[in-house]
Amino acid sequence: xxxxxxxxxxxxxxxxxxxxxxxxxxxxxxxxxxxxxxxxxxxxxxxxxxxxxxxxxxxxxxxxxxxxxxxxxxxxxxxxxxxxxxxxxxxxxxxxxxxxxxxxxxxxxxxxxxxxxxxxxxxxxxxxxxxxxxxxxxxxxxxxxxxxxxxxxxxxxxxxxxxxxxxxxxxxxxxxxxxxxxxxxxxxxxxxxxxxxxxxxxxxxxxxxxxxxxxxxxxxxxxxxxxxxxxxxxxxxxxxxxxxxxxxxxxxxxxxxxxxxxxxxxxxxxxxxxxxxxxxxxxxxxxxxxxxxxxxxxxxxxxxxxxxxxxxxxx
Amino acid sequence: xxxxxxxxxxxxxxxxxxxxxxxxxxxxxxxxxxxxxxxxxxxxxxxxxxxxxxxxxxxxxxxxxxxxxxxxxxxxxxxxxxxxxxxxxxxxxxxxxxxxxxxxxxxxxxxxxxxxxxxxxxxxxxxxxxxxxxxxxxxxxxxxxxxxxxxxxxxxxxxxxxxxxxxxxxxxxxxxxxxxxxxxxxxxxxxxxxxxxxxxxxxxxxxxxxxxxxxxxxxxxxxxxxxxxxxxxxxxxxxxxxxxxxxxxxxxxxxxxxxxxxxxxxxxxxxxxxxxxxxxxxxxxxxxxxxxxxxxxxxxxxxxxxxxxxxxxxxxxxxxxxxxxxxxxxxxxxxxxxxxxxxxxxxxxxxxxxxxxxxxxxxxxxxxxxxxxxxxxxxxxxxxxxxxxxxxxxxxxxxxxxxxxxxxxxxxxxxxxxxxxxxxxxxxxxxxxxxxxxxxxxxxxxxxxxxxxxxxxxxxxxxxxxxxxxxxxxxxxxxxxxxxxxxxxxxxxxxxxxxxxxxxxxxxxxxxxxxxxxxxxxxxxxxxxxxxxxxxxxxxxxxxxxxxxxxxxxxxxxxxxxxxxxxxxxxxxxxxxxxxxxxxxxxxxxxxxxxxxxxxxxxxxxxxxxxxx
Numbered sequence: 001x002x003x004x005x006x007x008x009x010x011x012x013x014x015x016x017x018x019x020x021x022x023x024x025x026x027x028x029x030x031x032x033x034x035x036x037x038x039x040x041x042x043x044x045x046x047x048x049x050x051x052x053x054x055x056x057x058x059x060x061x062x063x064x065x066x067x068x069x070x071x072x073x074x075x076x077x078x079x080x081x082x083x084x085x086x087x088x089x090x091x092x093x094x095x096x097x098x099x100x101x102x103x104x105x106x107x108x109x110x111x112x113x114x115x116x117x118x119x120x121x122x123x124x125x126x127x128x129x130x131x132x133x134x135x136x137x138x139x140x141x142x143x144x145x146x147x148x149x150x151x152x153x154x155x156x157x158x159x160x161x162x163x164x165x166x167x168x169x170x171x172x173x174x175x176x177x178x179x180x181x182x183x184x185x186x187x188x189x190x191x192x193x194x195x196x197x198x199x200x201x202x203x204x205x206x207x208x209x210x211x212x213x214x215x216x217x218x219x220x221x222x223x224x225x226x227x228x229x230x231x232x233x234x235x236x237x238x239x240x241x242x243x244x245x246x247x248x249x250x251x252x253x254x255x256x257x258x259x260x261x262x263x264x265x266x267x268x269x270x271x272x273x274x275x276x277x278x279x280x281x282x283x284x285x286x287x288x289x290x291x292x293x294x295x296x297x298x299x300x301x302x303x304x305x306x307x308x309x310x311x312x313x314x315x
Numbered sequence: 316x317x318x319x320x321x322x323x324x325x326x327x328x329x330x331x332x333x334x335x336x337x338x339x340x341x342x343x344x345x346x347x348x349x350x351x352x353x354x355x356x357x358x359x360x361x362x363x364x365x366x367x368x369x370x371x372x373x374x375x376x377x378x379x380x381x382x383x384x385x386x387x388x389x390x391x392x393x394x395x396x397x398x399x400x401x402x403x404x405x406x407x408x409x410x411x412x413x414x415x416x417x418x419x420x421x422x423x424x425x426x427x428x429x430x431x432x433x434x435x436x437x438x439x440x441x442x443x444x445x446x447x448x449x450x451x452x453x454x455x456x457x458x459x460x461x462x463x464x465x466x467x468x469x470x471x472x473x474x475x476x477x478x479x480x481x482x483x484x485x486x487x488x489x490x491x492x493x494x495x496x497x498x499x500x501x502x503x504x505x506x507x508x509x510x511x512x513x514x515x516x517x518x519x520x521x522x523x524x525x526x527x528x529x530x531x532x533x534x535x536x537x538x539x540x541x542x543x544x545x546x547x548x549x550x551x552x553x554x555x556x557x558x559x560x561x562x563x564x565x566x567x568x569x570x571x572x573x574x575x576x577x578x579x580x581x582x583x584x585x586x587x588x589x590x591x592x593x594x595x596x597x598x599x600x601x602x603x604x605x606x607x608x609x610x611x612x613x614x615x616x617x618x619x620x621x622x623x624x625x626x627x628x629x630x631x632x633x634x635x636x637x638x639x640x641x642x643x644x645x646x647x648x649x650x651x652x653x654x655x656x657x658x659x660x661x662x663x664x665x666x667x668x669x670x671x672x673x674x675x676x677x678x679x680x681x682x683x684x685x686x687x688x689x690x691x692x693x694x695x696x697x698x699x700x701x702x703x704x705x706x707x708x709x710x711x712x713x714x715x716x717x718x719x720x721x722x723x724x725x726x727x728x729x730x731x732x733x734x735x736x737x738x739x740x741x742x743x744x745x746x747x748x749x750x751x752x753x754x755x756x757x758x759x760x761x762x763x764x765x766x767x768x769x770x771x772x773x774x775x776x777x778x779x780x781x782x783x784x785x786x787x788x789x790x791x792x793x794x795x796x797x798x799x800x801x802x803x804x805x806x807x808x809x810x811x812x813x814x815x816x817x818x819x820x821x822x823x824x825x826x827x828x829x830x831x832x833x834x835x836x837x838x839x840x841x842x843x844x845x846x847x848x849x850x851x852x853x854x855x856x857x858x859x860x861x862x863x864x865x866x867x868x869x870x871x872x873x874x875x876x877x878x879x880x881x882x883x884x885x886x887x888x889x890x891x892x893x894x895x896x897x898x899x900x901x902x903x904x905x906x907x908x909x910x911x912x913x914x915x916x917x918x919x920x921x922x923x924x925x926x927x928x
Contacts, residue, residue, distance in 0.1 A: 004890030005346050007883050014879055037419045039412055039861025040868065047858030049419065054441050054850040058831070061445040065452045132455055132819060139817025140455055177819050179452050183832055186825065275419055308894040312901060 012300040019293040026286040035277040045274045052274075056267045059260050062182055066257045069179045069189040072129050073250050076195070079127040079134070080243045083199065086121050087239055090114060090206055094225040097213055104216040111213035118206045122146075125199045135196045138177050144196055145203060181256050189249060198238030202228075205235060318917050320371065325914045327374025331358060332907040334377040339900045342891045349882075350533035352383040352889035354525060356899070381525050385550040387885040388532055392539040392546065394881050398874040399540035400609030400618075405871045407488055407619040408864040411627055414480030417857055436631070437853050439473040440638070442466050444831035451824035454810035463824070464799065464808050467656050471798045474635045481628050488620050492582055495541050495613050496592075500579040502538040503556070503571050506531055510553045511574035517552055524551075542580070542592070542602055542611035544570065561591065561600025568594045590621060608870075623863045630856040633844040637835060637852075639797050640844070645826035656827075658800035 029035050039046040096102075097110045125135055125145040132140035178186035205227045212220030227233055335356040345351035357378045363370040417435040446459070446466040453459040509531040516524040528551055535556070538544055545567065548554040553574070557567035569577035578595035592599040592613060601621075602614040609615035639657040647654035811820030831850070835843040845852040 002887045002890070002892060002895075004886050004892045006349055006890050007886045009347070010349070010886075011879075011883070033421050034419055039415075039417050039857050040408075040864035041861075043858045043861030043865055046417070046419075046861050047854040050417075050435070050437050050854040050857055051850055054437055054831075057438075057441040057445060058448075061448050065448060068452050130453070130456070136819070137817065138454075138811070138819035138821075140819030142817065177454065177821055178825060179821075180448050180825060180828055184829075276421075308897045312897055 008300070008303060012296065012304075015296050015300075016293070019289060019296055023286065023289045023293055026282055026289055029277040029282050030279065030286060033277050033279070034275050035282070036275040042274075049271050049274055052267045052271050056264055056271070058183070059264045059267065062180065063257065063260050063264070065179055066181050066253050066260060069181060069187065070250065070253045070257070072134060073189050073246060073253060075127060075129045076134055076189075077243070077246045077250065079124050080195070080239065080246055082124045083121065083202070084239050084243060086117050086124065087202060087236055090117050090202075090209075091229045091236075093117070094209060094228045097209070097221055098225045100218065107213045107216045107221070111210045114206055114210045114213065118203060118210060121199070121203050121206065125196070125203065135199060137196070140177075145199070181253065182260065185256075187249070187253070189253075195242045198235070198242055201238065202235045318921055322914065322917050324372060324374040325910050325917070327361065327376070328910045329907060329914070331375045331377035332903050332910060334379075335903040336900065336907070338377070338379050339896050339903065343893065343896050343900075346891045346893060346896075349886075350529050351891070352381050352525070352529055352532075353891045354379040354381050356380075356903075379525070381528070381551065382889045383528065383532070383550060384885065384888050387881070387888060388535075388550060389546065390881050391878075391885055392536050392544075394874070394878045395536045395539040396543045396610040396614075397604070397608065398871070398878045399612040400603075400615040401867055401870040401874050403491075403612035403615030404609055404619045405864065405867040407484060407616065408623060408860070408867050410484045410487070411481065411624060412860060412864055414484055415477060415627075415857065415860065416480075435853075435857065436473055436477055436634075437850060439466075439470045440634075440849060440853070441831070443470040444828050447824045448828040450808075450810050451821040451828055454821040454824065455818050460808040460810065461806075464656075464803075467799045470638070471657065474631070474797065477631060478628070478635075481624065481631070485620060485624055485628075488616050488624070492613060492616050495616070496580055496582050499538060499541050499613070502534050502541075503576050503579060506534050506538070506554070506556065507571045507574050507576045509534070510571070513551075514553045514573070540612060542599075542613050543604075558594050558599050558602070560594075561598045561602075568597045568599070570594060590617065592617075623860060627856065627860055630845075630852070634849060634853055634856070635797055637844045637849065638830070640842070641830045641833065641835075642827055645830055646823045648823075648826070653800070653803060655800045656803055657797050658803075 028037075036042045036045050036049070093110050093114050097107060102110075122145045126143045127134055133142065133144055134140075136142060136144040176188045179189050180186050205224060209221065209224035209228060212224050228235060335358070338354050338356050342353045345353075357380050358375050359378065360375050361373040363372050365371075415435055420434065443463075443466040446463040450456075450459045450463045509527055513524040513527050513531065516527065531554070532550075535544070535546060535554075538556075542558065545557045545559070546554055547557070554571075555569065555573065556571040557569055558580075559565035560568045570580075571577060578597070580599070581593050583591050583593050583598070590601075592602060601617050602610055603618060604610045609618045643655040643657055646656050810824040811822040813820055816822075832848060834848050835845050835852075837843050837846055847855070
């Protein structure tokens with residue numbers, strides 16, 4: 001084949017362009033650490049990365065949600081434990097007050113003590129987290145328990161003109177809030193109906209007992225004490241169940257959090273595996289490409305330097 | 316034979332060698348001219364004269380022979396079309412990829428962990444849905460609510476800008492097509508004119524038009540880079556150029572015959588031949604090869620426009636439409652007035668369905684602010700060619716029945732139409748002419764018109780009929796035009812049904828957040844616009860575009876390699892090598908010197924002879 005001068009020069013230009021684009025590409029991979037930076041670099045991998053990345057973003061939001069839920073849940077746990085201790089105190093008063101030999105004054109003193117507990121229970125029932133009442137279902141801005149409320153519906157509280165009247169104001173089955181904690185998983189974190197209705201039963205029973213104590217109504221005291229602590233009473237078990245339920249919820253959230261963190265790591269790892277540059281292999285390729293580039297320049301320059309003109313003389 | 320005859324013969328030889336040196340020097344001068352075909356020297360002995368003393372030689376002549384090879388020229392020309400076609404395709408696909416803003420970059424956080432993230436639409440989509448998830452978790456947090464509204468704005472901005480980017484690419488392609496078409500026509504004129512000059516010069520002295528032939532061949536190759544042409548005739552004389560008609564048989568359509576331009580090409584915007592190239596009135600189609608590959612950059616441009624670009628625009632639009640529809644339904648389940656988050660508002664640029672041959676491409680993509688979609692639009696009449704041409708209508712916010720009610724026949728009275736729940740479309744089949752009232756702000760668009768619809772007209776709009784046609788196919792209108800609904804008051808954003816269930820209800824936010832993991836199906840649930848989840852569908856869109864670009868890049872690299880091989884083959888025959896020319900030059904110089912020596916010898920003989928007389 002005849003090799004013409006133009007073939008040599010245009011071939012050199014083409015070759016240099018290809019080699020330098022190769023060097024540039026490899027250099028970019030080494031510099032950025034990413035082998036797949038655009039969809040066309042590896043369409044299938046890029047498609048996977050888009051999906052994995054979406055999962056990472058979602059998982060990170062789920063992580064935030066779970067943290068929020070855990071905090072709320074642990075606030076609820078504190079409240080439930082306080083309520084348990086208040087129940088213990090109220091039970092003691094109920095037991096002491098059931099003694100038939102108590103005087104009216106003694107019973108009135110018990111009533112005063114009980115009223116303190118009732119106050120405390122109201123406060124606990126109105127526990128807030130970030131400005132929201134956590135036992136109020138979705139009506140987070142309205143206190144679920146209130147003092148001397150005008151629109152009491154719970155009987156028999158309104159029938160007695162006593163210094164303090166309390167009642168659970170909300171609907172006994174409040175609308176509940178769910179928090180998204182994982183793909184297609186929404187959890188009712190701290191406001192199950194059983195919590196608030198359990199509290200309401202406890203507080204209202206204490207109010208009734210307090211009223212009976214104030215009136216020194218022996219039969220009433222016996223009935224209300226039994227309602228509070230008797231074998232058929234569900235008040236204690238309601239609170240204990242709520243504590244257990246909340247504990248289980250926290251355990252579940254923690255496990256979800258662990259899983260979620262592991263997922264994020266795993267997704268990032270997968271993205272990395274798909275897209276990161278194999279530095280060792282790429283560096284070797286880069287060296288090869290650089291060598292080829294240098295060789296092309298050097299060989300071409302030596303070929304182009306020499307021609308028959310170096311050897312001919314015209315005279 | 317007399318000495319004087321020898322002198323004459325030597326003179327001939329000197330002339331021949333001078334000419335040979337001149338040809339060599341021309342070859343050397345053009346050593347770097349890729350269009351040049353070297354000339355070789357052919358020495359031929361002049362006819363001997365027979366005398367009683369025997370035959371007497373009369374010297375030699377030198378003739379220039381061009382090394383141009385018609386077969387190699389044809390191959391180079393063919394390859395020029397193929398290379399330019401895929402290169403044009405690759406270039407547009409690269410622009411499209413850039414328009415999506417998709418690229419991965421490595422990040423490292425403060426704890427030294429590194430991660431890779433992309434910068435595409437999916438980020439905005441995820442952030443939007445995450446912000447609603449955050450709102451669901453913190454339903455009374457006004458910061459979370461404001462963030463959700465802000466993310467809605469960012470999401471619509473991203474979609475709007477991606478669509479605007481794609482439309483900019485489309486407009487660029489359109490401009491490139493126009494400029495290429497005028498370039499083709501200019502080349503045709505120049506080639507015809509060169510044909511005339513070559514014929515005339517060759518008529519005087521055969522082969523004297525070599526420079527013009529080189530020039531013409533270079534023009535033909537440039538022309539082939541724009542569109543495929545077939546060359547016939549004598550490659551040293553007059554040539555004819557033809558293109559293949561888009562009639563299935565590839566009937567030749569004359570472009571240039573000798574010195575005449577038979578047909579110039581144009582880009583069709585007529586209803587019958589939209590989006591194809593015409594030679595005169597004959598359709599050339601998209602000028603692709605039998606295998607469907609682009610041939611010539613015009614072919615590459617048009618095939619990319621009607622293929623990947625159109626698909627991308629439609630897909631991005633489908634995602635936008637799905638988001639708008641699903642998010643509005645999730646956030647505003649009761650369809651309350653001013654309750655939607657998103658609305659489609661007065662698109663300023665209307666894109667087109669580039670695949671519908673009934674849509675004139677050039678008018679389509681230049682259409683701006685069409686009255687049908689503008690809130691202050693005038694009455695608008697659509698004439699459809701008969702009962703067999705249903706028009707399908709979709710609406711952004713109003714019920715389809717109310718859309719139907721706002722359409723009345725031009726002659727007065729309501730148009731009868733059928734709402735098909737399965738397709739979520741209204742089919743208007745009974746009226747041939749009807750008017751859509753000026754209250755069109757609630758129309759998304761008339762989504763589709765049957766290709767057999769014959770005429771469309773606007774009563775008050777100055778838009779061309781073609782432009783109106785374009786509006787009837789508006790992929791891109793959602794992605795281009797959806798915004799946070801102006802009636803939606805950002806400060807009123809709520810996480811749920813707070814009036815019924817209190818401030819803590821988060822059902823709406825939860826519903827919106829769940830849209831991201833919802834799987835859609837266009838077959839199982841016809842109103843859906845995409846298949847799979849939003850992320851899956853988008854990943855497929857990105858992946859497909861990447862695939863198209865990767866394939867185009869590989870094809871382009873292959874075609875360039877083939878082109879370089881073929882060009883080298885031709886160079887090997889027609890190119891100039893310095894070594895060869897210099898050694899020829901040396902030969903011719905020595906011959907010249909030898910002839911001069913002969914002349915000197917004769918001169919000396921004659922001088923001696925004269926001196927002794």
